[in-house]
Amino acid sequence: xxxxxxxxxxxxxxxxxxxxxxxxxxxxxxxxxxxxxxxxxxxxxxxxxxxxxxxxxxxxxxxxxxxxxxxxxxxxxxxxxxxxxxxxxxxxxxxxxxxx
Numbered sequence: 814x815x816x817x818x819x820x821x822x823x824x825x826x827x828x829x830x831x832x833x834x835x836x837x838x839x840x841x842x843x844x845x846x847x848x849x850x851x852x853x854x855x856x857x858x859x860x861x862x863x864x865x866x867x868x869x870x871x872x873x874x875x876x877x878x879x880x881x882x883x884x885x886x887x888x889x890x891x892x893x894x895x896x897x898x899x900x901x902x903x904x905x906x907x908x909x910x911x912x913x
Contacts, residue, residue: 815839817887821847821876823858825893830866833874840876841883851876 814836818829821842829840842848847857852875856864866872877883884890897906 814888815886817841817883817890818893819883819890820893821851821857822893823860825891826851826856826858826863827860828891828893829874830863830872833872834866834870836873838872838874839883839887840874841878841880842876843878845878848876848878 815838816832816836817839818825818832819841821829821840821844825840825842829838832838840848840851844857850857851867854867854872856867898904899906
């Protein structure tokens with residue numbers, strides 16, 4: 814099963830790493846630094862358990878900034894990105910989702 818995780822901050826990265834133990838996971842993020850670190854099996858955040866899993870487990874995970882690659886043939890898409898609610902307009906800013 815292919816699962817796309819949008820946003821690899823703390824919540825998205827934790828979900829992506831755990832799910833990649835038994836599924837193909839594509840992590841999508843706008844931050845190329847985070848993407849490069851994750852593709853080197855290095856945690857882009859400070860978390861001992863994530864760091865250990867990335868360095869010791871066989872994980873099926875790849876990170877990208879390309880939304881078309883990330884979404885293509887995904888069985889599930891997990892949105893793990895800040896909501897950025899604007900109370901003045903009464904709307905959420907969803908630009909970070911970068912959907913096509």
